Amino acid sequence: MAIFREKDVFERRDAANAAKRAMLEKFKAKPAADDPAVVAKQAERKAVLEARAIRQAEKEKQKQERLAREAEERATREAAAEAERLAAEEAAQADAKQREAEENERIARLLSDEVERKAKRDARYAARKSRVGRTPPGFSG
Template identity: 45%
Template sequence: MGQFKETQLSDRLESGAKAKEARLAQFRARPAADDPAVLARQAERQAVAEAREVRVSEREAARAAAEAVRAAETLAEQERAAAEIVRQAAEKVERQAALAAEQKATRDARFAARKAKVKR
């Protein structure tokens, strides 16, 4: 079994200072904002963002076009349904007029037969 290593306060403070210095050195080693590599990455990100915006706008345009087609189809279907209702109503009126004319003709025939019977 290993021995227990007792650390002194000064050892702990020294290791903390080394860690802080390492982080600071890592931060200082970062390239500057005008570094060509940083600018190239920014340009690449900007190009990707613009391409994404183009794709989104194309998708929205396609969605709007599809919605317009669906709306036109719905409107056409509603117009066909309205035309069918008007046609059925016209046929019903025509049938009722024909039935009324037929009933009048039979009623007139009965009346004429009754008149002819009385005149005899």
């Protein structure tokens, strides 16, 4: 079985220096801005960004169209509901007017019947009075 051995200060320092040198070499090995590979990569990134912007604009356009369509449908539904409400209100008013007319007709019929009854009663009284030919006691006529 292997025994774990800790690194001493010198080994750690050498490892850190080696890592720093590797990073420096990597940075120095980085291609310049006018390198064809870098230019190609930048062009690719630019194309991806433009495509993303086009997709985003299309998505926004579709969203606006959808919102406009929904607003139009909502306005149509509200107009239909308003028209239906007005029609129901007019029907209720017409029904109320009809009931009022029927009630007035019934009242007029009752009043005319009452007038006829009074006229018949008065006619009976007058006929009785004319048949008798004399004034009953207590009446002065």
